[in-house]
Amino acid sequence: MKNLVQVALGVLTAIGGFVDIGDIVASTATGARFGLALAWVLVVGTTGIMIFAEMAGRVAAISGRPVFDLVRERLGAGMGLANLLASFFITLLTLAAEIGGVALAIELATSVNYLLWVPLVGIVVWVVVWRLPFETMDNTFGLIGLALVVFLFAIWRLHPDWAGLAHSALHPTVPQGEGHPTYWYFAIALLGSAMSPYEVFFFSSGAVEQRWTRRDLIINRTNVLIGFPLGGLLALALMCTAAIVLQPQGVDPSHLSQAALPVSLAFGKLGLALALIGIFACTFGAALETCLSCGYTVAQYFGWQWGKFVKPAQAPRFHVVVLLSILAGTLLVLTTIDPIQLTEYSIVLAAAALPLTYLPVLLVANDRDYMGDKVNSGASNLLATVYLLLLLVVSVATIPLLVVTKAGG
Amino acid sequence: MQAAGRVLDAGLKLLDRQLIDSQGMLAGKVDDLELTPSEDDPKVLYVTAILAGPGALAGRLGGRLGHLLERVSNRLRDTAEDRPARVPFGVVKRIGSAVDLWVAKEHLETDRVEQWARQTIIAKLPGAGDAPQ
Amino acid sequence: MRLSELLGCEVVDERGRSAGKVHDVRMVQDGPPIGQFGASLRLIGLIVGRHAIGARFGYDRGAMKGPWLLRQLAGSGSRSGRYVDWELVRSVDPAGARIEIAGSVDDLSPPEPMP
Numbered sequence: 187m188k189n190l191v192q193v194a195l196g197v198l199t200a201i202g203g204f205v206d207i208g209d210i211v212a213s214t215a216t217g218a219r220f221g222l223a224l225a226w227v228l229v230v231g232t233t234g235i236m237i238f239a240e241m242a243g244r245v246a247a248i249s250g251r252p253v254f255d256l257v258r259e260r261l262g263a264g265m266g267l268a269n270l271l272a273s274f275f276i277t278l279l280t281l282a283a284e285i286g287g288v289a290l291a292i293e294l295a296t297s298v299n300y301l302l303w304v305p306l307v308g309i310v311v312w313v314v315v316w317r318l319p320f321e322t323m324d325n326t327f328g329l330i331g332l333a334l335v336v337f338l339f340a341i342w343r344l345h346p347d348w349a350g351l352a353h354s355a356l357h358p359t360v361p362q363g364e365g366h367p368t369y370w371y372f373a374i375a376l377l378g379s380a381m382s383p384y385e386v387f388f389f390s391s392g393a394v395e396q397r398w399t400r401r402d403l404i405i406n407r408t409n410v411l412i413g414f415p416l417g418g419l420l421a422l423a424l425m426c427t428a429a430i431v432l433q434p435q436g437v438d439p440s441h442l443s444q445a446a447l448p449v450s451l452a453f454g455k456l457g458l459a460l461a462l463i464g465i466f467a468c469t470f471g472a473a474l475e476t477c478l479s480c481g482y483t484v485a486q487y488f489g490w491q492w493g494k495f496v497k498p499a500q501a502p503r504f505h506v507v508v509l510l511s512i513l514a515g516t517l518l519v520l521t522t523i524d525p526i527q528l529t530e531y532s533i534v535l536a537a538a539a540l541p542l543t544y545l546p547v548l549l550v551a552n553d554r555d556y557m558g559d560k561v562n563s564g565a566s567n568l569l570a571t572v573y574l575l576l577l578l579v580v581s582v583a584t585i586p587l588l589v590v591t592k593a594g595g
Numbered sequence: 596m597q598a599a600g601r602v603l604d605a606g607l608k609l610l611d612r613q614l615i616d617s618q619g620m621l622a623g624k625v626d627d628l629e630l631t632p633s634e635d636d637p638k639v640l641y642v643t644a645i646l647a648g649p650g651a652l653a654g655r656l657g658g659r660l661g662h663l664l665e666r667v668s669n670r671l672r673d674t675a676e677d678r679p680a681r682v683p684f685g686v687v688k689r690i691g692s693a694v695d696l697w698v699a700k701e702h703l704e705t706d707r708v709e710q711w712a713r714q715t716i717i718a719k720l721p722g723a724g725d726a727p728q
Numbered sequence: 729m730r731l732s733e734l735l736g737c738e739v740v741d742e743r744g745r746s747a748g749k750v751h752d753v754r755m756v757q758d759g760p761p762i763g764q765f766g767a768s769l770r771l772i773g774l775i776v777g778r779h780a781i782g783a784r785f786g787y788d789r790g791a792m793k794g795p796w797l798l799r800q801l802a803g804s805g806s807r808s809g810r811y812v813d814w815e816l817v818r819s820v821d822p823a824g825a826r827i828e829i830a831g832s833v834d835d836l837s838p839p840e841p842m843p
Contacts, residue, residue, distance in 0.1 A: 249692065251613075258611050258624065260785065263655045266611070317722060489613050489624035489647070490709065499723045500620065502712035509716075549785055552794045556692060567795035575797075604775065604842055605731060606752035607786075628731035630771065633759075638817075641759045642769040646730065654732045685763010697764050 196405050197413040199328030204417020205424075206472035207287030208280065208379035208533040210465060211526055213421045214445040215594075216372050217428025218437055219364060222355035225425060227373045231380025232418030234573050236410050238544060241551040241562070241570070242386045243406040246393035249556040253390045253547055254486035260546040269542045270487045274480060276539050277384045279532040281476035282515040285311065286525030287469035290442040295462050301522065308516030311473045315508060320395050320494045327471030333464030336449055336457055337423040343452035346430045354429070371587040371594050374580055375530060378537030380418065386543060387479040391486075395495050403560070427452075440526055473515075480511035530593065538584035540577045548574060603690070605642070610655075613693040614647065614682065614705075622700040626651035629681065642684055645694070647705045650679030680704040733822035739776045739812055740828055747810050747833040748777025754811070754839070774812040774827070775839050811839035 216224045246252050254273075258266035288307045289300035314323060360369045398406065427448035428439065437444060446465070450458040478494075485492035485504040492504040519525060548570055551562050562570060603609070605628060614622040629644035646654070682696070682703055689695040700706045718724075731753060739747040752775035759768035786792045787802045816829040 251692070255613060263611055263626070263652060267656065316720070488652075489621055491621040496620075497724055498720070499713055499718065502716065503709055506712050506716055548795065549792075549798070553786055553792050555786075562794060564794065571795045571797050601757045602772075602842070603755055603757075603769075604752045605755050605769070606735065606775075607842070610731070630729050630731060630734075638814075640729070640771040640814075641762075642731075642755065642771075643762065651730075654730055655735075683763060684768065685765050687763075687765045 193405055193408050195325060196409045197416075198332060199325050200409045200413025201328075201416045201420065202331030202334070202467070203324070203328035203471050203475075204414060205331065205334055205420050205468045206280075206379075206382070207283050207469045207525075207529050208382060208536075209421045210287070210424060210442070210445055210468070211439075211529045212372075212376045212379035212533055213424035214428045214432070214439050215530075216376055217425035218432035218439050218444075220361055220369065220372065221429040221433050222351055222425065223358040223361065223369070224373055224376055225355040225422060226358060227376040228380060228418055228422050228425065230576075231377045232415055232421075234377070234576075235381045235385065236414045237566070237570055237573055238381065238386055238547065239389045239414065240406065240410045242390035242547050243393050243398070243410065244403060244560060245547060245550050245557065246390040247398040247402055247406060248400060248558065248560050249550070250394060251550075251556070252394050252482065252486055253387055253543055254483045255489075256550050257543065257546045258487050260549050266487060270483055272539050272542060273383055273387075274483050276532065276535050277387070277476055277479050277483065278511055278514060279518075279528065280382065280384055280536065281473060281480060281511060282518040283525065283529040283532045284469050284473035284476055285512075285515050286519045286528055287442070288466060288473060289519070290525055291462055291466040291469060294443055294446065295459075295466075300525070301520065304516055304519050307470075307473070308512050311470070311477060312509060312512045315474055315477060315494075315512075316498070316505075320392070323474055324392065324471075327467045327474065330467035331464055331471060333460045334420050334423075334468065336453065336460040336464065337420065337427050340449045340452035340457065341423060341426050341430065344427070344430050344448065346426075351426065351429070365591070367587055368591045368594055370583070371534075371591045374537045374584055374587060375534050375594065377580060378533035378535070378540075380421065381540060382533070382536050383539055383543050384476050384479040384536075386547070387482050388475040390547075391478070391482040391493070395493050397495070400560075440524075442526070477508050477512050477515070481505070481508035527593075534584060534588060534593075538581045541574065541581050544574060544577055608690060609645075609694065612690075614645070614696060615693050616696050616698060616700040616703075617688075618699050620700055622696065622703060623647040623705045625694060627654050627679070629684075644684050645682040645687070646679045647682055648680040648708065654679070680707070729820075729822065734774070734820070734827070737820070737822070737825045737827045739774065740826065741831060741833045742829075743832065745833050747812065747829075747836060750774050750776055750827065751809075771814055773814050773839075774817075776810045776812050776836075809838055810836040812836060 242253055245256070257269050261269060285304060285307050286300070289303040292303045293300035360366055393406070424445065428445070431448040431451060432439060432444060439445060446458055446461040449461040481504045482492060484507045490503045491501045493501060498505050550556050552567065554561055609625050609628060612625045614624060616622045624647060625645050626648065627646040628642050629646055630640040631643040633639040633641060682705060686697045687694060688697045734753055735750055737750045739750060741747065753771060754773040754775060755769040756772050757767045757769050759770040762768040785798065785802045787799050812829055816831055817827060818830055819828045
């Protein structure tokens with residue numbers, strides 16, 4: 187019975203924790219500009235993160251080694267360091283974006299400028315990471331994040347043209363007024379929002395934090411196979427509501443309030459409140475995950491003791507890195523850079539950096555010395571290889587598209 | 596104890612592996628190996644120590660970045676000596692997917708930067724010594 | 729000396745022909761006892777010329793089988809590797825990243841795969 191509760195908790199946390207500021211911005215923007223023409227990318231991205239996270243979780247459970255530990259072992263010290271610098275930088279950007287997202291959500295609720303909230307958010311993020319036990323932290327914000335389900339209900343309430351929506355999703359075309367390069371740029375952004383590297387660092391390190399073993403593989407599988415697709419459904423709901431409400435008006439969303447607009451149209455103040463609570467919980471939870479991931483990547487490359495499963499005094503360098511990362515992220519947001527733009531950059535660069543961490547995980551997942559009989563099956567290898575090739579293509583295409591489309595402008 | 600006569604490729608089996616101390620705590624990575632000539636025949640080289648820490652890693656990375664890393668790490672370790680932190684090979688217990696050690700990390704030279712971080716920063720924050728969460 | 733000083737060195741034979749760069753170093757555990765480890769590790773040979781990535785990926789060992797595509801890409805590099813017995817080494821110049829060996833590169837054979 188307790189196991190069933192644990193499994194259910196894991197699934198619910200995975201659903202509520204799936205969405206972060208990157209998903210919110212990407213799904214809303216693509217919904218508003220392209221309708222459902224990019225919905226297929228959410229399917230591809232969600233499947234991708236499922237494959238990636240399942241492998242990383244399995245590797246962590248069987249070998250006891252999280253992703254970045256393996257990156258150095260498989261790529262060597264030199265390439266591993268290059269990988270670390272890229273991954274850390276992008277995770278730090280994402281952390282800043284999440285802190286910005288939390289501040290924006292509070293601004294929407296209080297009408298007090300987000301910049302004034304940023305330092306407070308930074309401090310609270312650090313205090314929570316410092317004091318709250320890992321599982322409590324993970325579960326709390328994951329569960330509260332389920333409030334985003336209001337977007338799903340909003341679709342019904344808005345009485346959309348179902349046939350039209352279905353057609354737009356199943357027969358993707360680039361709408362009038364948008365170019366093809368922009369379409370593909372947004373496709374990459376959407377993919378990066380669904381397949382964030384930090385999620386995998388966090389997921390695999392979390393598996394070690396929670397002392398997963400062989401017996402927990404089933405939890406790993408259920409979290410991933412049930413939780414992630416349902417989480418992806420929430421992102422799809424964001425895209426849908428934006429397509430229904432914002433696209434006909436030709437709105438190009440540049441404020442978080444526009445993401446929540448469809449819900450307030452559907453359910454009024456109550457709906458808006460739920461949406462804001464959901465957005466707050468998701469972005470705050472993601473801020474916790476990203477700052478820990480900043481610590482995980484650095485500590486795991488250098489071999490330092492890391493984790494919340496030991497006393498902070500036993501992992502001092504890890505905690506210093508986490509603290510400095512939160513500080514850096516907070517300062518970055520305080521430079522008054524547009525948080526939405528910051529988010530867009532973080533997800534696009536994340537998409538470009540995916541092969542760096544995906545490859546070592548794929549290799550170790552095939553290594554019998556580490557995995558015993560739990561190596562990838564031939565079928566999963568085929569799928570995993572297809573994704574690797576896809577990620578390489580995405581990686582190469584990102585910077586050119588970024589330049590050509592002037593960052594989706 | 597390792598079986599005698601075992602053959603291994605050092606780059607694959609030793610370099611960049613995680614060091615785990617006698618308490619199961621993580622104690623750094625094998626950044627480099629110290630090779631010492633035999634007293635009888637200088638052409639014969641034995642592995643006498645594992646080198647770990649920024650100073651040793653600097654040697655692997657080479658170039659200006661490497662030298663900078665090495666100088667910074669020597670300063671942090673509070674030593675005038677111009678060499679990286681050394682883990683004598685005699686404390687190695689087992690070479691597997693990680694390298695297990697016979698001693699606790701506090702006894703290793705490589706722990707100095709960790710201790711510095713603990714004393715200078717972490718110990719000043721409330722709750723640093725609280726039970727793990 | 730440090731292991732890193734050997735890695736990356738160019739190995740040249742008596743006639744100045746290059747066998748490639750050192751990518752790994754083979755050791756046997758038959759030296760004098762050291763601390764609580766047992767017999768110490770003795771350097772017995774150099775793995776030269778093999779594309780480092782393939783070996784790193786682990787496809788030399790029997791334990792790695794898939795995925796098929798990566799195995800193909802990695803495998804094409806590993807067949808060009810050569811093993812240099814330490815006895816053949818005449819001089820080591822870490823600063824110049826150069827190791828001179830006796831004999832000819834043609835006499836070198838590929839390394840025996842490790843289990």
